[in-house]
Amino acid sequence: MGAKQYDAVVIGAGFSGLYMLNKLRERGLSVRVIEAADGVGGVWYWSRYPGAKCDSDSIFYNFTFSEELYKKWRWKDRYASQPEILEYLNFVADELELRSDIQFKTRVTEASFQEEDKTWKVTTDTNETFEAKYLISGMGCLSTTNIPPFEGVSIFQGEQYHTGRWPHDKVDFTGKRVVVIGNGSSGVQAMPEIAKEAKELTLLMRTPHYVGEARNHPLGKEQQDAAIANYKEIRDAFFTTPGGIRMFTTGKSAIEFSVEQQKETLDYVWKTGALALGSAFPDVGVSKETNDIVAQYVRDKIDEIVEQPETAEQLHPDYFITTKRLIIGTNFYEMFNEDHVHVVSLKDNPIERVVENGVKLHNETIECDVIVYATGYEAMTGSLLKINLQGRNGQTIQEKWEEGRNVSTYLGLTMENFPNFFMITGPQSPSVLTNMPSAIEQHVDWIDQCIGYVESNGLQTIEAQKDAELSWGKQCDDLANSTLFPQTNSWYTGANIDGTQRGFVIYVGGLDSYRKICDQVAERQYEGFTFEKQSNQLLKTSQ
Template sequence: MRADISTLGSANGYSNGTANGSALHKVDVVIVGGGFSGCYMLHKLRQQNFSVRIVEAAPELGGVWQWNCYPGARVDTHVPLYEYSIEEVWKTWTWQEKFPTASELQRYFRHVDNVLGLSKDVIYNTKVTRAIFDDSKSTWTISTDKGSKLEANFFIPAVGFAAKRSFPNWAGLDDFKGIVHHSSFWPADGVDLAGKRVAVVGTGSTGVQLVQEIGPQAGALTLFQRTPNLALPLNQVVLTRGMQDESKPDYPAKFLERLQSRFGYDYSHEDINTFDHTPQQRRAFYQSKWDQGGFLFWVGAYQDLLTDLKANREAYDFWAEQIRGEIKDPKKRDILAPSEPPHPFGTKRPALFRNFYEVCDQDNVTIVDTNKTPVTQVVADGIITGDAKKHDIDVLILATGFDAITGGLKAIDIRNDRGETLSDKWSAGTWTNLGLMTADFPNMYFIYGPQGPTAFSNGPTCVEIQGEWIINALTHMREKGARRMAATLQAQEDYRAMINDLTAQTLFPLAKSYYMGANIKGKTKEALNFPAGIPKYRELLDESAAEGYKGFVLA
């Protein structure tokens, strides 16, 4: 079973220096990761005449979409919101579906590469293992698994929030003799599942997507569920070139609108509370949001959904009524859509489903509630649960998620000039100023990472906001002759306190979610995302820059 992003083959795509061997190559900026964040930063920094290199573990650009290629994988944000606002890119690209698949997103990143010419500054098939700050030179030395080293004035670990996989700690897992894969290490050439006995572990968005894709073809499918996913209807739409050509004149306005939306979409919650409506009005309101599909029922409905527990229960009851009506098997119905909420609605990210509940209702699909019958052991040909029942399987798929937000950063050996590691500094919690920098690690910038809008936002929206701020900061430093920038201890203490206070006013702390770091055993439970919305976050960034980058020290 693959458990890490170990790279294969030699580095390629790097034409302006040494990718292998011990030679030290010097550039202005080194970026780790070639996803939305890394590609955007490379393009925009080059426009400002910075020399930049991306180090990417995969053989192509796309970030998480190079790894998430399991059956049914697709994004849950609709286009054109889930793409760059870079005109030369969107003007020459046409999508096939409103919610694109992983394979279509891979094609999109090839298009981005072709239009912007990114690969000439990317080191592929290479993993960053260590980054050390040299105080005397104000530079970072970045080491890779290929033995190469790069020296940069600035270091941007743009690893995304889902870079470190989470695996179950089950006795006997290594004894399983069948096929086993973590969902994000799915083989590029696929796995033949037709007629096989398949187990899927986990009901996050990945688990939902896997089940609805695999269930119809598997001989038998067993879904091991800890927490039901409070999934919402996808309502997919096939897109034609004509439809998109007609709407492209409106794209600039849409990209501006996503900057004004709380979560970076083209909609926000309505300025009305749940109990401002009569029961009849409320039901009609819910139904309208439900019928439109996507996340509208979650973050485009009542403004008190995520702050008022009683209001939240109204939303859950409507959700449960809709879903329970789709499931015929009473036992499965109670596991997948219990009458009592497992947590407040929306405090864990809902998946978007096509036919998940219909597939779960099939005779060849079994649902195991691991709260009642936990997994006790994995054996050569199956899984044994707490009721002493053995579930015979040929293929084991671990849709067990990630050590999200901070895990990917801590997985790199990042050290400051005193030899302190980022992992140790954050062992009892996470500290940043504005989700962009952390004290004692100068010239290192985060993007789409801890304490930014990140998992509470549409990815490209967050990336472009933070990216522009970082680029402006680096340009400002160059103009002023400054060599280093660092967050102050007081600023990051104040920012952390603000995030914790804002989050405490919501229902998010009531769920054991990756939003709060509570999905990983032993990890500090804390607010890992900025909860007050994109417009407020932009205000904070603009205020800091306008006041000479208040909260940061330039020298």
């Protein structure tokens, strides 16, 4: 059976894949979206753990490209839960009639650029082959789960779950002893919910994190109406703010305020929604003085909330706040005042192995009936590196990126030696430091316009130049090194995966600045790219 022919193949049917499909169909191209799950949703299809929520205000956590689509949907809560987000993405797929071009229960295993006819050959685990001029990754930054290679996982006699691959049916923790490994965002959201049922809950924690109060609440009709009425303002925020979302800010450094004013500002943030700990003083990511002020405020809050001083001390983070993902939760610190909730630091008492009845640490064994791995993802690069992706001359992405240790892209969108291949929210783009739908809309719009340029000019391929790639990497590095981000080991740098340290692979200059750069590249006839015409003639746009 021959390969199925399309103009474009898109991998993934989350926010990115759905919007990319819609845009390319509007352009008149034939598109096939390939999705491993049996439904749309991307990360929101898989991450069904208790308490799963987005950490952007829900009124911003949606598409804004269509005013009609935007005004047809109303969010129930300030921070939308996983079931509601999944419901929203199904609503989008139905409203735009996208399902007919999505192939579910199919995983891309290999994709290779065919030099002879300048197309991508895509192979799946269903033994199907697709050929397309364009290949686009919409797999997302947080979709490849990470379970550390603990010895003995297979012999554990109880239940085991990863927050990123949660069962569709409710997991009942009633009367059970539960161990949670990891306290990133998924662990912080899940534990207070698990604690409501579990007989005993023990957090095994490698690094304590800064957790602000979400202050989640239902959205009343008046608030929902206001969000609908403010469509143009919300759409504008997508592209004119660093994070693609309106956030509270004083616009000044913390050191410009008195100690009393600093506390008053941070008290306001804590009481109204502590995600703004990262924006109240805009220099928090670059000034050690401001960072120390905000970080100490959270540590003081932990001491104020957690009744046992020893436990509070264990929960104190010691890195620069915001240089790991700033987490917002509900009653996370309060949970440790419950008699059946415990925390064990792994710094001096590391995990040695999983045993039949629990987890063996260096100094003790924690017996349990359930293990929950809240150990995160192979973020930013993991999904791409799981595919046998081959560019020109058979060069694999693993070779190009040295197994993820030396990531190189142009604009976080394209790569030299991989013609007609695009990444949505790829490494070296703003991605996870923004409201994701904002970044996705910007990326998809740019990719769509780029493909339009290629098509209207009768070109066969577009490919990033090596010099442009090197220049972009240096720009990203220079920006990151002007901040506090690289001074902390985090999943931003791959440090959560044992044996991996790839450097900081996120553009930290803000989505607004990034958009201007991308637009400028396009306005200059795609500066930094090489094109191939039908006759194989090379056209180069210099920087």
